[in-house]
Amino acid sequence: MHEWALAEAVISAILTVAKEKGAKEITETKIKIGNLQQIEADILTTAFRELVKNTPLEKTEIKLEVEEAYLKCKVCGIEWNFKDAMSTLRGEESEAIHFVPELAHAFIRCPRCGSPDFEVTRGRGIWIEYIKVSK
């Protein structure tokens, strides 16, 4: 599953930052997942649980939060929720966006003017909101 690759990337990033900050222990972290990528939170949680074994993150509390994705047309300025576009996507198109969110530009058009020139204003990808450590 693709979620495993992302979980691996998150763990690698947290460990790098914790090392830079000279942390003895990483107590808590919050990961935000943008809805555009349609990441399965359950699979991601399973991946984290497996991948943190025998790492300094083994006892870290990992919090996940999903953020709604919004798209904004660069031509007419309308903003819309990605959820509205999801029903128009075919399975393989949805899967493509799951792997590389920018591929949305190949399949989604502005609901008002039909332009493919839009930006993702919120809810793209996966990112680390904060890391709590003890020194």
Next chain:
Amino acid sequence: MDRVHKSFKVRALDPRSAIINERLKNAKRIFVVLGGKGGVGKSLIATMFSLMLAKRGHSVGLLDLDFHGLSCHIILGAKGMMPTEKKGIIPPEVHGIKLMSVAYYIGDEPLPLRGTEISDAFVELLAITRWGRIDYLIVDAPPGMGEEVLDIIRLMKRSEFLIVTTPSSLALKTVSRLTRLLLEAKVPILGVVENMRITETKLVEEYAKKSDIEYLGSVLFDYNLEECLGNPKKLLETKFARNIKNVARKIL
């Protein structure tokens, strides 16, 4: 001693860049084929290099990063295949080459991307693609000095750069700027290839000498190349392939 507990915001830290070198660590060498202008033959040279290396028994990955001009899959005649999803994505093998391209997902749909989106797509693709052990990763870069090239310099640390140009003063002018960028970035330049040569000229050779980069040879314009696209067996028998073989000798 009491521990100090501290929480810090990491300003929406993007975790993907951290994993890229891990994904590429089992690629022995990384060659990036790039040029100042479009249409100078970068994709054909990158793909031909990949085919030759695979034919010699090397394990080869080919990454098409020219999002606005995806071509490698057409040159190789890759049809009806998709990457496999397994804790990331594993590129399918096309004529012995592990080819990764977003063309698998978008088919013939246009992909209008702006700067930061190109960078995001680049990082995402590198963060999730699992190449496994490969001897060579060949990267087909888009023309110019945009997002992809800057991200290659920033994130693909072991890259070696192969510059492609035609023997035209217009193409060379942009190559000159590109070369300066690479030199300033202190990245290894394998040399410059003169492609699509029709008449006798020393333009590129003299430019290479003046710029202190290696001249890797010329590739003559091959009028039969077009009809071989999509057919790797035929491609390997072209005059173009024979010329590229001479270039390859100098860098392998």
